Amino acid sequence: MEKYDPKTIEQPLYRRWESEGYFAPSGDGEAFSIAIPPPNVTGTLHMGHAFQHSLVDAVIRRKRMQGYKTLWQMGTDHAGISTQMIVAEQLAKEGLKPSDLGRDAFIERAFQWKDESGGQISHQLRRMGASLHWATERFTLDEGLSAAVVEVFTRLFDQGLIYRGKRLVNWDPKLATSISDLEVISEEEQGSLWHIRYPVKDNPSASIVVATTRPETMLGDSAIAVHPEDSRYQHLVGQFVTLPLTDREIPIIADAYVDPDFGTGCVKITPAHDFNDYDVGQRHDLPLISMMNPDGTIADTAPRAYVGLDRFEARKKIVADLTSKDLLVSIDDHKLMVPRGEKSGVVIEPLLSDQWFVKVDSLAKPAISAVETGDIRFIPEQTENIYFAWMRELKDWCISRQQWWGHRIPAWYDDAGKVYVGRSLDEVRQKYSISSSVSLRQDDDVLDTWFSSALWTFSTLGWPEETDALETFHSTNLMVTGHDIISFWVSRMIMMTLKFMDEVPFEEVYIHGLVTDAEGQKMSKSKGNGLDPMDIIDGITAEALVAKRTQNLLQARQQAKIEKATRKEYPNGIQAYGTDALRFTFCSIATSARSMRFDLKRVEGYRNFCNKLWNAANFVAMSTTNRITHEQPLASVADQWISLQFQHTCNLVNQAMDTYRFDLATKAIYEFVWDEFCDWYLELCKPVLSGEQTDPRLKAGTQNCLLETLEGILRLTHPFMPFISEELWLNLPTTVREGPSLMLANYPQSQDIALDDAAPVQDIQWIKAVVGALRNIRGEQDIPPNKPIPILFSQGSIEDRERQSKYADLLVALTRPSSMVWLDNEEEAPAAAIQLVGTLKILVPLADLIDVDAELERLNKEIQKIINEIARIEGKLANQAFVSNAPTEIVSKEKAKVSDYQTAKTDLERQKLRIQSLR
RNA sequence: AGGAACGUAGCUCAGUUGGUUAGAGCAUCGCCUCGACAAGGCGAGGGUCGUCGGUUCGAAUCCGACCGUUCCUACCA
Numbered sequence: 001m002e003k004y005d006p007k008t009i010e011q012p013l014y015r016r017w018e019s020e021g022y023f024a025p026s027g028d029g030e031a032f033s034i035a036i037p038p039p040n041v042t043g044t045l046h047m048g049h050a051f052q053h054s055l056v057d058a059v060i061r062r063k064r065m066q067g068y069k070t071l072w073q074m075g076t077d078h079a080g081i082s083t084q085m086i087v088a089e090q091l092a093k094e095g096l097k098p099s100d101l102g103r104d105a106f107i108e109r110a111f112q113w114k115d116e117s118g119g120q121i122s123h124q125l126r127r128m129g130a131s132l133h134w135a136t137e138r139f140t141l142d143e144g145l146s147a148a149v150v151e152v153f154t155r156l157f158d159q160g161l162i163y164r165g166k167r168l169v170n171w172d173p174k175l176a177t178s179i180s181d182l183e184v185i186s187e188e189e190q191g192s193l194w195h196i197r198y199p200v201k202d203n204p205s206a207s208i209v210v211a212t213t214r215p216e217t218m219l220g221d222s223a224i225a226v227h228p229e230d231s232r233y234q235h236l237v238g239q240f241v242t243l244p245l246t247d248r249e250i251p252i253i254a255d256a257y258v259d260p261d262f263g264t265g266c267v268k269i270t271p272a273h274d275f276n277d278y279d280v281g282q283r284h285d286l287p288l289i290s291m292m293n294p295d296g297t298i299a300d301t302a303p304r305a306y307v308g309l310d311r312f313e314a315r316k317k318i319v320a321d322l323t324s325k326d327l328l329v330s331i332d333d334h335k336l337m338v339p340r341g342e343k344s345g346v347v348i349e350p351l352l353s354d355q356w357f358v359k360v361d362s363l364a365k366p367a368i369s370a371v372e373t374g375d376i377r378f379i380p381e382q383t384e385n386i387y388f389a390w391m392r393e394l395k396d397w398c399i400s401r402q403q404w405w406g407h408r409i410p411a412w413y414d415d416a417g418k419v420y421v422g423r424s425l426d427e428v429r430q431k432y433s434i435s436s437s438v439s440l441r442q443d444d445d446v447l448d449t450w451f452s453s454a455l456w457t458f459s460t461l462g463w464p465e466e467t468d469a470l471e472t473f474h475s476t477n478l479m480v481t482g483h484d485i486i487s488f489w490v491s492r493m494i495m496m497t498l499k500f501m502d503e504v505p506f507e508e509v510y511i512h513g514l515v516t517d518a519e520g521q522k523m524s525k526s527k528g529n530g531l532d533p534m535d536i537i538d539g540i541t542a543e544a545l546v547a548k549r550t551q552n553l554l555q556a557r558q559q560a561k562i563e564k565a566t567r568k569e570y571p572n573g574i575q576a577y578g579t580d581a582l583r584f585t586f587c588s589i590a591t592s593a594r595s596m597r598f599d600l601k602r603v604e605g606y607r608n609f610c611n612k613l614w615n616a617a618n619f620v621a622m623s624t625t626n627r628i629t630h631e632q633p634l635a636s637v638a639d640q641w642i643s644l645q646f647q648h649t650c651n652l653v654n655q656a657m658d659t660y661r662f663d664l665a666t667k668a669i670y671e672f673v674w675d676e677f678c679d680w681y682l683e684l685c686k687p688v689l690s691g692e693q694t695d696p697r698l699k700a701g702t703q704n705c706l707l708e709t710l711e712g713i714l715r716l717t718h719p720f721m722p723f724i725s726e727e728l729w730l731n732l733p734t735t736v737r738e739g740p741s742l743m744l745a746n747y748p749q750s751q752d753i754a755l756d757d758a759a760p761v762q763d764i765q766w767i768k769a770v771v772g773a774l775r776n777i778r779g780e781q782d783i784p785p786n787k788p789i790p791i792l793f794s795q796g797s798i799e800d801r802e803r804q805s806k807y808a809d810l811l812v813a814l815t816r817p818s819s820m821v822w823l824d825n826e827e828e829a830p831a832a833a834i835q836l837v838g839t840l841k842i843l844v845p846l847a848d849l850i851d852v853d854a855e856l857e858r859l860n861k862e863i864q865k866i867i868n869e870i871a872r873i874e875g876k877l878a879n880q881a882f883v884s885n886a887p888t889e890i891v892s893k894e895k896a897k898v899s900d901y902q903t904a905k906t907d908l909e910r911q912k913l914r915i916q917s918l919r
Numbered sequence: 920a921g922g923a924a925c926g927u928a929g930c931u932c933a934g935u936u937g938g939u940u941a942g943a944g945c946a947u948c949g950c951c952u953c954g955a956c957a958a959g960g961c962g963a964g965g966g967u968c969g970u971c972g973g974u975u976c977g978a979a980u981c982c983g984a985c986c987g988u989u990c991c992u993a994c995c996a
Contacts, residue, residue, distance in 0.1 A: 004956095186993095210996075211996060213995095213996070225996095258996085262995050268996075270996095274996085276995095276996080336994095336996095385923070386923090483991090484991095520989085594924070597932090601930090601931085602945080608956095609958095611956070611959090612955095615955045616955065617955085623955090670944090679960085686954095775961060776963090778961075779949080779962025780949095782949070783950085785951055816953080865940075876977080881975095881976040882976040882977065885975090885977085889938095
């Protein structure tokens with residue numbers, strides 16, 4: 001057999017699975033479905049995707065093997081803002097603006113970009129081994145999904161749940177569109193607090209001083225507010241101040257919103273440029289003065305001197321002008337939270353504009369109760385708090401975006417500006433009886449991408465058509481996503497699906513944590529600490545990695561820093577670890593924690609695990625090429641033990657997977673394969689297989705058990721490591737496997753077993769203890785493993801004697817003794833190194849092997865440990881309260897323990913004296 | 920400011936309803952080419968479970984306070 005090399009096995013297997021149609025739902029089983037959280041069609045696979053899809057594929061593959069009619073629905077979204085931004089940047093490189101092309105040509109250009117880059121994410125998902133149903137792949141802008149979007153919009157509008165209005169929204173001046181609250185990232189930055197004097201109109205010698213972090217907004221001020229009970233200013237309430245730099249006069253009003261203890265206790269009110277001021281303005285009926293254009297320049301509502309200036313240049317000029325008029329009192333350093341657009345990075349402005357909104361009240365109520373009643377279950381349960389917190393304070397959802405790439409809003413206006421909504425222009429004319437002679441103009445805006453994503457679970461299955469797929473696979477069973485997406489997507493899917501399907505989009509939501517780098521830092525391009533899953537699978541040289549991380553960076557200084565850090569962390573680049581190792585790693589770090597540090601060391605460990613499994617399979621193949629066939633094969637103690645242990649592992653894995661503890665599932669597999677199957681079972685098989693005298697029935701039994709256990713391991717492992725498991729499985733003799741692919745084999749089922757009480761388990765435990773005792777002596781004494789040692793047994797129970805004689809062959813194979821002898825009379829015992837297994841004493845005579853000092857040290861250590869334990873337990877038992885209150889079995893257990901320790905202590909101390917006398 | 924979580928070995932993390940000497944991987948140290956595997960085998964060292972208090976016969980586990988870290992929500996002009 002060849003050495004384990006993931007590169008050579010993985011992709012051919014995937015191609016075969018796909019061409020054979022194994023990813024399609026099949027069989028008559030109960031339906032099980034998951035909709036993929038749609039990746040950006042023009043995007044690439046990042047670590048978060050790779051992680052998430054590793055988990056989902058594990059779930060899907062297991063369900064498929066369990067006989068469910070399984071669908072993992074594939075699809076992508078159009079990622080409105082990001083894609084438009086990228087296409088605009090591409091145009092900019094050609095010296096073009098989107099407006100130079102016009103709407104239709106721009107959209108064509110975007111589709112062109114989708115076609116160029118669109119294959120990448122699909123290709124990468126295939127590399128991950130994702131068993132997605134490609135044949136029914138959907139895209140949010142395709143015909144069917146677009147129809148669903150129009151349908152939903154129209155129905156909501158007709159029911160009065162969508163409205164249009166002029167509102168203050170988060171505005172991105174660079175992208176010139178509204179954006180969601182959730183796409184605004186506020187972070188603390190160093191800024192200034194400008195104190196400005198506003199002269200009182202009727203008493204120009206008097207003035208009010210206000211503080212602001214955005215002095216340019218003074219051009220839009222409509223009032224000055226003070227706290228109603230602030231005695232300092234009460235006499236001024238109702239008077240007017242002269243707004244500097246303008247010819248306007250604005251009132252001084254009283255409003256409890258003002259914190260009298262902050263700054264001067266006076267606040268300038270700019271209702272058209274601040275959310276709080278907007279509310280104050282509404283209360284006091286103040287005018288809304290919008291002084292900024294959509295591109296962030298000063299609008300012509302402002303004094304001519306500032307019109308057309310960028311907002312930050314205007315700020316400078318205003319500060320300068322105020323200074324020259326002696327109206328600037330002071331400038332203080334000030335830390336403030338600056339809101340920036342997640343995509344564009346520029347400072348977001350609250351801006352007054354016409355937008356479309358979804359009225360969420362009536363949609364939110366059933367969505368909240370669906371989770372309260374348990375129709376939808378969040379895992380881990382705590383994460384439902386994120387959902388509730390968001391849903392209970394839900395504001396109307398602004399769904400319009402001033403973009404071209406997306407679903408154009410199905411609304412038309414006549415010349416008077418009256419709005420008509422319908423599925424098409426024709427329908428609108430018919431519905432509202434508008435003759436074709438009346439000109440209608442469609443709304444220019446498109447819908448928020450999340451609007452179409454909210455329909456995802458049912459639109460991808462064919463809605464509004466009543467399809468079989470919809471009937472069979474909706475509600476979907478599970479949604480797997482990150483906590484950051486709960487508000488964006490999960491909540492909106494629940495609202496929309498309940499509204500239009502009258503059922504939940506999914507029954508369970510598994511919320512996973514965020515994958516960070518080994519230092520716990522969020523992976524990001526600007527930090528240059530990101531990893532590309534493909535680089536972990538295929539490997540990458542240090543040069544290529546540095547190049548990749550430093551290209552397209554904005555700051556050159558960062559480039560040098562990132563290059564240095566990268567070369568330090570990956571001096572030799574990254575090795576090729578293969579998909580299976582990566583997937584296994586993702587599953588094993590998927591604990592219930594909110595964030596998971598990703599460390600390549602873990603991947604390396606699991607790549608080694610793949611190698612271990614590969615070599616074990618190799619050994620099984622070698623050991624079974626010459627099959628001994630016997631009609632009545634005998635199962636050895638090891639065979640019986642490993643079968644029980646395997647069943648126990650299956651139980652653990654199934655239980656873990658049923659509760660979405662991917663970490664515990666992979667841990668159970670890893671420990672069984674490595675620590676039990678490889679380290680003990682294969683070793684215990686060797687004497688049976690190589691023994692010339694071995695009973696052929698036993699040999700046949702062992703060969704059967706080797707093959708069956710390996711086959712079971714592969715089925716158990718497949719959801720986590722699909723490639724290596726399939727490859728090894730296909731190499732097994734057809735007599736021990738069923739079907740053309742491991743993908744279609746049965747998943748091992750849980751089964752109740754009494755593991756600890758089973759005789760084979762206890763026998764193997766005894767063997768492990770005896771072998772362990774001897775290995776400890778060898779280890780501590782630095783006796784080479786191939787050097788035979790004489791072994792003496794003494795004391796012990798009848799059972800010890802029986803086992804020793806019954807399993808002598810196994811003990812010989814595992815401990816390499818020169819002799820194994822029972823001492824009838826303990827007095828005969830020579831000076832020796834000693835280990836205790838229960839009451840059984842295991843001795844290795846000193847002869848020339850044993851270092852007296854080393855042995856004494858070992859004994860002292862052991863005795864001290866026991867003394868500590870005895871003291872601890874005796875203390876416990878001396879406590880009357882413990883003895884009378886604790887359950888009797890606990891008390892008697894402690895009593896038994898202390899007496900065992902006493903015996904052991906006596907034995908070891910006697911031994912110590914003996915050794916000491918040799919010095 | 921409000922809400923939530925977390926703090927266990929040098930590092931990354933498990934630890935179920937409170938009850939054997941608190942576990943694993945990586946790292947460290949010692950021995951080893953013994954016929955699956957050096958991407959390996961065997962052995963060993965390493966923890967007052969953040970601190971203090973409380974409940975309990977008994978606390979890593981339950982409760983409270985404090986210290987530290989992180990996230991979320993809101994925001995002071």
